[in-house]
Amino acid sequence: MFDVHVHAAPDVLQRIGYDDQIGASYIAAGYTGFVLKAHHESTVGRASALGRSSGLEVVGGIALNRAVGGINPAAVLSALSTGGRVVWFPTADAHTQESARLPRLGDLDARLDRSALSVPPVMAADDSAAKDVAFVLDLIAEHDAVLCTGHVSGAECRWLLDQALARGIGRFLLTHPSYTVPGMEVREIAELAERGARVEITAYQLFHQPGMTAARLAAVARAAGPRLVLSSDAGQPDSPEPPAALEQLIAALAAEGLDPGWLRDAAGDTPGELVLP
Template sequence: MTTTEAGTSPSPALLQVLDGTVDLHCHSGPSPFPRRLDHVEASHDGARIGMRAILVKSHHHNTAMDVLAMGPQLAQAPTPVYGGVAMNSEVGGMNPSAVAVAVLMGGRCVWGPTVSAGQHLLAHQHDDGFPNNTGNLYEEEVSVFDSTGAVSQQADLVTRLVSDAGILLTGGHLDGESMSAFFATAARNGVKRLLVHHPDYIINASETAIEEMLGHGAFIEHELSMYHPDVAAPHWPIEQLVDWIHKIGPERTVLDSDLGQVGNPLPVDAYLLIVQQLLDHGIKAEDIRQMTCRNTAFLLGLEETNR
């Protein structure tokens, strides 16, 4: 039986709960941020708990191209890996051309601006625990709004391309107001798969903004890394995650790792530790599977519904 880094063997019951997990937030490499493992290694890590699929994320480039370039190695790897593109300045910002390329190359996700979002740039002026680039990437702010304050034509077209492809759109690290406007446009244009990342980290979305985004059909993601004791920040107590699950409900909650960085635990070790803690705090196994398997499979386009 595989053991965790802490040296303890996961129980058969825990492995059964996690079998079929889809991780929508894996930060394997390559990346300008130092990474602990590459996409092939992430695939093998996922097999330890029978992961169904992994979505690999870069803040800086189109990871669908990584998946194609690593095709021969990934073909021999146990867990399917998918990619996408984030709307940061490194790919031209809110760039429909970058989205079109990602879709053409098999991308399954378009992330809203993350490291280029104004909210991120503001938060990163402080010690927020976010990793640093290995060099100056000349980051520029990317907004979903034009000079008049309306959602820009580029952002509108991005959502139309996502809708046509039937893939996932996330709000990245946009502030709540910007993300809600972006998602409202996306919903009008027919996007069915919407995801809000860590609403209480960097984004700091208000309850009103969260309710608006839920109204547009969005799911709310929480990252296991933020509750892991071996991750430097934000190092939140498990009770905070339990409260979020009760507040939003498992039908619209997603649990992902947000791991792969140098110095942090492996993604699977976070699932083993944090999911066991959730079980110990009374979250039902069926609800955990809803959040880790069914909701995530729907968002990645592996299933037509999350039921």
């Protein structure tokens, strides 16, 4: 089993445990490894240190939010050149996050402005920042890294997939597309899966997303087909420990009639092949 979406302390938000404590829970559960994610800093160094000390495959990456300079090619080059494997397009600082009134760094200090980030087609194609988006996409392709869509809108996810296919980026993950952000419909998710996108469903959605049910997540899983990826997106104090959260997601989807073996592949072999070199 390999979890592609895990949060740990230290972080801006409170977490259930520090990196080493989260790692110990995965060892106890018999996992091979996980991807360590943070919204406001690169996790590459933390992941490397934990991997060396624990024996797990711990993968780091960078989320392109304002704390790292937004969609910042220099930060991406640094992360990928030091062993990072995953680049998330804007999450906590995406314009969708602001519109949905979901947590942002600016919530901690009113002196920070509320500007938010986007990519085309929300961002104007002639915006000077569009050059940085193109540079980041080229870096992901050159390093054979994983492009995760983050919290940008469905239209932006579609544009990112178009760009990934044009550049030969083979590792592309729709970040929880049925979550509040981006809030994509099942038919849209199915279309992008057919074009090559992997589709993430998270245990966080089951525990915390308003109105979400196991039946609705099962419909997304069926739309994803063989491109389904299951993750925990756990680490919150009000969620189970991440390995237990992922097991509960698998059990809930199996109770909806989905094949347990396929679900375990979606939480093991499939994400491992997506992320690991």
